[in-house]
Amino acid sequence: MPVLLILGLIAFFVLSWLWHRSRTLTRDCRWREDRSRAPEGRSFFRCASCGAETDLPRGKQPKHCLRQQ
Numbered sequence: 275m276p277v278l279l280i281l282g283l284i285a286f287f288v289l290s291w292l293w294h295r296s297r298t299l300t301r302d303c304r305w306r307e308d309r310s311r312a313p314e315g316r317s318f319f320r321c322a323s324c325g326a327e328t329d330l331p332r333g334k335q336p337k338h339c340l341r342q343q
């Protein structure tokens with residue numbers, strides 16, 4: 275019984291599922307800039323997909339969905 279082979283296959287499927295899930299969530303996250311709520315010298319962003327909010331130095335854009343963290 276090649277137990278290691280089976281464990282390897284299971285690990286492969288779990289990892290590819292996690293990778294696919296994180297890619298999907300990242301793609302679904304849609305940051306919208308809200309200038310009316312931006313603090314002085316910064317840019318305010320709200321995710322239209324999950325509702326996360328953040329502010330970053332002006333000129334930068336959030337790349338990841340905050341909900342995952």
Ligand SMILES: [Zn+2]
Pocket residue numbers: 302303304321322323324325326338339340341
């Ligand atoms: Zn999001």
